[in-house]
Amino acid sequence: MKLSQGFWQTYKEIPADAEIPSHQLMIRAGLIHKSGSGLYNYLPMGLRSIRKVEKIIREELDRIGCFEITMSVVTPGELWQETGRWDKMGGLMLRFKDKKDADLCISPTNEEAVTDIFRKTIKSYKQLPVKLYQINTKFRDEIRPRFGLMRGREFTMKDAYSFHMDKASLDVGYQEMYDAYTAIFTRLGLEFIPVEADGGAMASAESKTHEFQVVANAGEDLIIYSQEAKYAANIEKAQTKRIKTDFDMTVAPMKEVETIKVESIDAVCKLLNVQHSQTLKSMVYTATTGSESKMILAMVIGDDSVNEIKLQNFLKCDHLATSSEDEMKKAKLWKGFVGPAGLEGQLDILLDSEINLEATYVIGANKKDAHVTGFSPKRDLKKFTQADLRLSKAGDLTLDGLHTVVEKRGIEVGHVFQLGDKYTKDMKVGILDQNGKLVTPLMGCYGIGVTRIVAAAIEQNHDENGIVWPKSIAPYQVYFATIVKAEEFVKIANDIYSDLTKAGIEVVYDDRNVGPGNKFKDSDLLGLPLRVVLGERDFSASGELEIILRKTGEIKKVKREELVSTLKNLLK
Ligand code: ATP
Ligand code: MG
Numbered sequence: 001m002k003l004s005q006g007f008w009q010t011y012k013e014i015p016a017d018a019e020i021p022s023h024q025l026m027i028r029a030g031l032i033h034k035s036g037s038g039l040y041n042y043l044p045m046g047l048r049s050i051r052k053v054e055k056i057i058r059e060e061l062d063r064i065g066c067f068e069i070t071m072s073v074v075t076p077g078e079l080w081q082e083t084g085r086w087d088k089m090g091g092l093m094l095r096f097k098d099k100k101d102a103d104l105c106i107s108p109t110n111e112e113a114v115t116d117i118f119r120k121t122i123k124s125y126k127q128l129p130v131k132l133y134q135i136n137t138k139f140r141d142e143i144r145p146r147f148g149l150m151r152g153r154e155f156t157m158k159d160a161y162s163f164h165m166d167k168a169s170l171d172v173g174y175q176e177m178y179d180a181y182t183a184i185f186t187r188l189g190l191e192f193i194p195v196e197a198d199g200g201a202m203a204s205a206e207s208k209t210h211e212f213q214v215v216a217n218a219g220e221d222l223i224i225y226s227q228e229a230k231y232a233a234n235i236e237k238a239q240t241k242r243i244k245t246d247f248d249m250t251v252a253p254m255k256e257v258e259t260i261k262v263e264s265i266d267a268v269c270k271l272l273n274v275q276h277s278q279t280l281k282s283m284v285y286t287a288t289t290g291s292e293s294k295m296i297l298a299m300v301i302g303d304d305s306v307n308e309i310k311l312q313n314f315l316k317c318d319h320l321a322t323s324s325e326d327e328m329k330k331a332k333l334w335k336g337f338v339g340p341a342g343l344e345g346q347l348d349i350l351l352d353s354e355i356n357l358e359a360t361y362v363i364g365a366n367k368k369d370a371h372v373t374g375f376s377p378k379r380d381l382k383k384f385t386q387a388d389l390r391l392s393k394a395g396d397l398t399l400d401g402l403h404t405v406v407e408k409r410g411i412e413v414g415h416v417f418q419l420g421d422k423y424t425k426d427m428k429v430g431i432l433d434q435n436g437k438l439v440t441p442l443m444g445c446y447g448i449g450v451t452r453i454v455a456a457a458i459e460q461n462h463d464e465n466g467i468v469w470p471k472s473i474a475p476y477q478v479y480f481a482t483i484v485k486a487e488e489f490v491k492i493a494n495d496i497y498s499d500l501t502k503a504g505i506e507v508v509y510d511d512r513n514v515g516p517g518n519k520f521k522d523s524d525l526l527g528l529p530l531r532v533v534l535g536e537r538d539f540s541a542s543g544e545l546e547i548i549l550r551k552t553g554e555i556k557k558v559k560r561e562e563l564v565s566t567l568k569n570l571l572k
Contacts, residue, residue, distance in 0.1 A: 038145025038153030077103025189470025263336025
């Protein structure tokens, strides 16, 4: 591509709303263009990378016998009614009506649509398993669209779905997909970790789910990780143990103490001169299912926090939120002074499994400006349930107690999920088995954030001068910058460009009438793996061109005759 005729513009200024490097660089390097909140136009340079990501995904999915389809981006509301998700998807789903007043939405995901295709096509066990995928536009009206393509509202997703007669076949299909994902992310040149993920309240204990996380500081997900133990889980799902806790095992009667305006655990510990582990944190939540809601008191050790995903899964409720001030007031609960005393019968009380029931703790007194010392759960509570509620944290031990875990930030680029019979059951799909009996097939679903990958790759691969593309998804392979004036050198430059393109090398030919400084700045910003420089003076003196490796800054001098073969070697 000749830049003098190209459609490309770079920018010096960092856009005001771009908080993280990948977002800033994608705009500054002219890859994308914002059209609205969470909405982006893909410009030629950006689109080339996206297409390369798509190509790698296609090749690896075709390899495992997954068939590409394209589902309509607009889906009828009726399908979503069948599974109840028309109501459950909430504000995430962009809905509208057509001129006949029929409900429609823009696909945020496509389980219903693909299950409808499946049930209209497949009738017998002989046709299973079935594996389908598409690479298509999704729309999710995200609460906080941000970070450019990382969390857009409109984005490109690869979504795949598989259908199976039984769990054994689903397990095989899941593993194939897991392996294909590993191949895809390896080819994309990303540093990634597959992590155990949360399957939601509906998932059965044996249904597997993993996220593929790209390790990066800007990641919105937290991963709990131990390399030695080969343990990696999204913090939402992670199960770890506290390191040894100094419980207070002295037996004492409960006693109310005045704690005026002392609301936080820190302040309580300071005032009463106790350790955090000698206090209990009481959190009040409102759990809603359908039109019914109830309040719950969840308790963890003072320096722990409640994992709200675990709590929601335990309660099997549709929504969970910390109770509002209004709700607290109505239930006569004092924010900052909540405790279980006197709440039995009124609220369900849940205690984290790490709480030593025989130890003694400081708790809220359930009235303004007061706490209670000497509380011992086993002795002082009649009715409560113990469950794993705590949020894992760095420094915890793996469940076998042998290894310490660390926290890492991750960007979720892919997700594999055993759905089981949730959709096939709701949508009344029946397949005839070997004995002519109708059975409900099982499903798996597998997503990859195509456009998010491009952002994640840049997040992981950049320096102060710009992007440092992994070879496999750079928009082009070589940036050919020329510093030539005389007619004969312009001709040499044109000839070299045509040699390179003939050799199948993807070249951006910077033949613009601008100074070398500008060319090199733009070249670094765009970050193609190799830069080739033809300088009139150097070339006439030595007959050599310069190759600069973007990643390391290493410079190689080559004769013109060796240029193509050297580049090909470097691009391998
Ligand atoms: P997240 O937790 O980041 O919101 P999700 O778990 O809701 O994502 P899935 O439903 O698993 O996402 O979608 C499959 C993949 O699509 C994700 O792994 C992610 O890479 C990508 N994706 C999801 N939401 C977005 C978005 N708003 N913008 C860009 N990519 C997204
Ligand atoms: Mg996900």
